[in-house]
Amino acid sequence: MAYEAKMKITDNSVIEFIENVESPKKREDAYRLLDIFVEATGLEAKMWGPSIIGFGSYHYKYASGHEGDAPLVGFSPRKAKISLYVTTGDTEREALLKDFGKHEAAKACVYINKVADINTDILKDLITQSVSFLQERYPSQG
Template sequence: MAENKTKETTASVAEFLNAVADETKRKDSFRLVQIMEEQTGLEAKMWGPAIVGFGSCHYKYESGREGDMPMVAFSPRKAEITLYLMQDPVEKEKLLANFGKYKTGKGCIYVKKLQDIHEDVLREMITSAVGYLKTKYCASIS
């Protein structure tokens, strides 16, 4: 079984975000830290070199693959901000209907800037994602 490359690190979240070149993306990233900390009650930590995660979940899929991942996370990528919010697919579709401007990919949600989305829906999505992981995948949570 391949080992997860993305692990929690001791790197500084603030240093990482302060290095984001685009001013809007940098400000949005600091705002996302505030929103995610408020919604989860968990402190922001770096996961790998470019993901800001909240909490830690030890998962074990039916396939036997297991590892650790953040409960919720984001990454300020060059083109967009990537949101990692694993949710029940039906609940996710309901919430995305009122989310604002976004794109989706393999389990990720991509937004250009926070101004394009509804913060209250984002907060619901964060809470939904944490609840989903706790009941569906996480053998242990910290």
């Protein structure tokens, strides 16, 4: 049975997705993050799966043979917290997160409650650094 990637670009509207975020405050934060990510990457926002707003893409292949595509960076305004998909696997992430503001860090993302809790200049640095890291680590095969 072939593995079907859950995370792939869809034709769904980013704006429509944000408009359907239940919490008005989270919706406002999603628009703010959209502006920050577009400004930092210069890339168009695309929906990845049903709930991730992603920017750019890269193709990865692990030693195990598992491979797929993922956005270079992205975010998702989830019910509990906002997930920021930045700096996956980069060792410089910790230095940037030191002065980032209130957050929780996991392997693949950083969780925040609201944009007001973080330093948005550091977020821009995290975004640009993450894009550079992933483009260097997974150069385009094309």
